[in-house]
Every structure is written in structure tokens, then in C-alpha cells.
Amino acid sequence: MVPADRTRAACAQEGFRARSWRVDPLAAAARGRHGGTVSREPGTAPSPSLPRGPVLAVCAHPDDESFGLGGVLAACTAAGEATHLLCLTLGERSTLGGLAAPELAERRIAELDCAAGVLGLRSVARRTHPDGALAAVPLDALADTVVDEARRVGAASLLTFDEGGVSGHPDHEQATRAAVAAGGRMAIPVYGWALPHALAAQLARETGQPFVGRPRGAVDLVVPVDRARQWTAIRCHRSQLSGNRVLRRRLALAAPEEWLRELRPDGPGRPAAG
Numbered sequence: 684m685v686p687a688d689r690t691r692a693a694c695a696q697e698g699f700r701a702r703s704w705r706v707d708p709l710a711a712a713a714r715g716r717h718g719g720t721v722s723r724e725p726g727t728a729p730s731p732s733l734p735r736g737p738v739l740a741v742c743a744h745p746d747d748e749s750f751g752l753g754g755v756l757a758a759c760t761a762a763g764e765a766t767h768l769l770c771l772t773l774g775e776r777s778t779l780g781g782l783a784a785p786e787l788a789e790r791r792i793a794e795l796d797c798a799a800g801v802l803g804l805r806s807v808a809r810r811t812h813p814d815g816a817l818a819a820v821p822l823d824a825l826a827d828t829v830v831d832e833a834r835r836v837g838a839a840s841l842l843t844f845d846e847g848g849v850s851g852h853p854d855h856e857q858a859t860r861a862a863v864a865a866g867g868r869m870a871i872p873v874y875g876w877a878l879p880h881a882l883a884a885q886l887a888r889e890t891g892q893p894f895v896g897r898p899r900g901a902v903d904l905v906v907p908v909d910r911a912r913q914w915t916a917i918r919c920h921r922s923q924l925s926g927n928r929v930l931r932r933r934l935a936l937a938a939p940e941e942w943l944r945e946l947r948p949d950g951p952g953r954p955a956a957g
């Protein structure tokens with residue numbers, strides 16, 4: 684049984700489990716996203732879970748909310764939490780899509796709106812910082828942007844990519860820095876979506892991309908996810924799907940769960956390397 688205090692936590696009713704609650708991925712897949720039997724590891728104290736209240740996801744590009752955070756965001760909205768997105772660029776410099784910057788930006792705005800609808804997001808805020816050069820935008824200014832939006836939606840927590848940007852993309856890393864700085868200013872928790880170390884290592888070997896993963900012990904929350912719904916959101920981003928074999932491979936290898944680490948302005952409290 685899941686204790687009552689845990690089921691009251693934000694997103695916990697449908698999806699989130701603290702890391703001290705072991706979830707069997709195969710059993711989770713059989714159950715779907717609504718959870719079921721979870722067992723507590725002996726000798727461990729309950730870990731913190733997301734606070735109740737609205738969630739603001741902070742992403743660098745249109746498609747990050749689906750390709751990366753889609754499973755977690757769908758779990759939040761399925762749990763009835765008001766879930767919002769701040770996207771810091773329009774993704775206009777992507778090498779995929781076969782369009783020039785202005786046309787590609789327009790296409791990607793429409794794709795993002797489609798995905799937001801699939802994921803059940805309450806609102807999407809877009810900013811026009813330069814795609815591919817987010818790291819050149821002063822961090823204080825980006826953090827201001829995040830704080831403003833977080834206050835507008837009354838965010839109780841922020842969700843973003845793990846430190847290292849998961850795939851090593853500098854835009855992802857800067858978006859994460861901005862979220863962490865904003866969370867520190869507002870004294871609200873910031874959760875980073877992290878790849879399991881073994882998965883990241885395999886992807887790095889196969890693709891040559893610098894994926895960053897984490898050991899299980901560095902993870903604060905494990906979220907059973909609905910990959911079918913994530914894929915529906917992903918398919919909204921048609922301009923970015925053609926030839927995107929890395930995404931397909933990652934999701935083919937992934938278990939039906941996502942890992943989150945709490946990120947802190949003064950650095951992670953848990954081991955950062957896998």
C-alpha cells in the first residue's frame with residue numbers, strides 16, 4: 684500500500700514515487716501509468732516528493748517538452764496538477780526540418796502547440812532567445828525570465844533537464860542553470876530529468892553523442908510513464924522526427940519510467956557522476 688501522505692503529494696497520485704519506493708519496471712508497464720503495488724526498501728526513510736501545486740517545465744527548445752520531459756509532464760497532468768511550460772527559444776536553427784529560420788520557427792511554434800495539447804499543459808510561454816546560443820544569454824536575465832513565469836503560474840516546483848543537459852547540448856545546460864538559479868531565488872524545488880547511467884553509456888557508445896547519465900543512488904524520484912502518450916506528443920514535432928534515430932533508439936531502450944534528481948543552486952546533494 685502507498686501511505687496516504689505520499690498519495691497527497693503533487694503528481695504522486697498517478698505517477699511519482701520517491702526513490703525509496705522501488706518500482707518494478709515490468710510490473711509498471713503491465714499496470715500502465717496509474718501505478719499499483721510498490722514496495723519500500725528496508726531501512727530507508729521516506730524521500731521527499733514533489734510539493735503539491737503547479738509545475739513549470741523549463742526547456743530550451745520546442746520538442747524538449749515531448750522528446751525529453753513528455754513522460755513526466757503527461758504523468759503530472761494525469762495526476763491533475765496544473766502543468767505549464769516555458770520554452771526559451773523557438774528552435775529556429777535546427778538542422779532538421781529543411782526550412783530556413785523564420786519559416787522553421789513558425790512551424791515549430793505550431794508543433795509545440797500541438798504537443799502541449801496532447802500532454803494536457805495548462806499554458807505554454809515562448810521566448811525568442813537565440814537557438815544554439817542560449818549559453819551566450821546572461822544567466823541572470825534568463826533566471827529573471829524563469830522567475831517571472833514561475834510567479835505568473837504560481838509554480839510550486841520547476842522541472843527541467845538534468846545538469847549536463849542529458850545529451851550535452853549547451854542550450855539544455857543553460858536552460859537548466861536558469862531553472863536552478865530561479866528555483867533558488869524562489870525557494871522552490873527544481874527537478875532535473877536524468878537518464879540512467881547504463882542507458883546513457885549505451886547511447887554514447889552507439890551514437891558518439893556525449894549523453895550524461897546518473898546512478899540510481901543519485902535519483903530522488905522515479906516516475907512510471909505512459910510512453911504511448913509521449914509518442915503521440917512526439918509525433919506533433921514532425922519537422923524534427925525525420926532521421927532522428929537517436930530519439931527512437933533512446934525510447935526503445937528506456938524502461939517505462941523516468942528518473943528525476945533534485946537540483947540545488949549550491950550543487951547536487953547526491954553523487955553527480957555515474
Ligand SMILES: [Zn+2]
Nearest residue numbers: 743744747855
Ligand atoms: Zn533540445
